[in-house]
Amino acid sequence: MPSRKIPRATAKRLPVYYRYLNVLLNANKKRVSSTELSEAVQVDSATIRRDFSYFGELGKRGYGYDVESLLKFFRGILNQDKLTSVALVGVGSLGSALMNYNFHQSTNLRISAAFDPKPELANTIKSGIPVYPASELKKQIKEQQIDAVILTVPGDKSQAVTDELVAAGVHGILNFTPVRLSVPKNVQVQNIDLTNELQTLIYFIETNKVNE
Numbered sequence: 001m002p003s004r005k006i007p008r009a010t011a012k013r014l015p016v017y018y019r020y021l022n023v024l025l026n027a028n029k030k031r032v033s034s035t036e037l038s039e040a041v042q043v044d045s046a047t048i049r050r051d052f053s054y055f056g057e058l059g060k061r062g063y064g065y066d067v068e069s070l071l072k073f074f075r076g077i078l079n080q081d082k083l084t085s086v087a088l089v090g091v092g093s094l095g096s097a098l099m100n101y102n103f104h105q106s107t108n109l110r111i112s113a114a115f116d117p118k119p120e121l122a123n124t125i126k127s128g129i130p131v132y133p134a135s136e137l138k139k140q141i142k143e144q145q146i147d148a149v150i151l152t153v154p155g156d157k158s159q160a161v162t163d164e165l166v167a168a169g170v171h172g173i174l175n176f177t178p179v180r181l182s183v184p185k186n187v188q189v190q191n192i193d194l195t196n197e198l199q200t201l202i203y204f205i206e207t208n209k210v211n212e
C-alpha cells in the first residue's frame with residue numbers, strides 16, 4: 001500500500017468506517033451511500049466524501065460505495081490483514097485492565113509483551129501476556145520488532161520511558177499518561193485523556209439540551 005499523507009482526523013475516522021462496513025457486509029449489503037453511512041457513523045456526508053477522496057475514486061455518483069471493495073481497501077490501509085503486536089509498559093491498575101482486555105474483539109491486534117520494574121511481576125504471565133522486567137525493555141522491543149507501545153506508567157516516569165522506547169526503535173506510542181511527551185518527528189504519539197473525552201461529552205450533552 002503506497003503511503004499517503006492523510007489528515008489525522010481522517011485517519012481517526014477510518015476504523016469507524018471500517019467497523020460499520022463490516023456490519024453491512026455481514027448483513028449482505030452490497031452498496032452504501034454516503035448519506036446512509038453518515039447516519040450510521042454520525043459523521044456528516046460531506047466529511048465522509050472528503051475523507052474518501054484522499055484515497056482516490058472509491059465511489060460512483062448515484063451508485064454509492066461498493067461495500068466489499070471499500071472494506072478490502074480499508075483493510076489494507078488499516079493493516080487488518082496482518083497481526084500487529086504491541087507492547088504495554090506499566091503493569092499497574094490501568095495497564096492490567098488493558099492487558100485483560102487485550103483487544104479480544106479485534107483479530108489483528110494483540111499485546112505480546114508487557115514491562116514493569118516491580119520484582120513480583122517480572123517474568124510472570126498476566127492475562128496470557130509475558131511480563132518482562134523494565135530493564136529488558138530495549139532488548140525485547142528490538143528482538144520482537146515491536147513498533148507500537150501502550151504507555152501506562154506514572155506521569156513522572158513517562159518521558160524517561162519514552163526516550164528508551166524511541167531508542168529501541170518504537171514508532172508509535174498510545175499515551176495514557178497526563179504528560180505531553182517529547183518525541184522525534186518519526187514517532188507518533190496518540191494521547192488518550194479520559195477527562196478530556198468526558199468534558200467533550202458533557203459539552204455536547206449541554207449543547208444538545210439548548211437545541212432541543
Ligand SMILES: NC(=O)c1ccc[n+]([C@@H]2O[C@H](COP(=O)([O-])OP(=O)(O)OC[C@H]3O[C@@H](n4cnc5c(N)ncnc54)[C@H](O)[C@@H]3O)[C@@H](O)[C@H]2O)c1
Nearest residue numbers: 090091092093094116134152153154155176177192193194
Ligand atoms: N488517560 C486516562 O484516562 C488515565 C486514566 C487513569 C490513569 N491514567 C494514567 O495512566 C498511568 C497509569 O495509571 P495507573 O493508575 O495504572 O498507575 P499505577 O501506579 O497503578 O501503575 C503504574 C505502573 O507503572 C510501573 N512503572 C513505573 N516505572 C516504570 C518503568 N520505568 N517502566 C515500566 N513500568 C513502570 C509501576 O511499577 C506500576 O505498576 C498514570 O500516568 C495515570 O495518570 C490515565
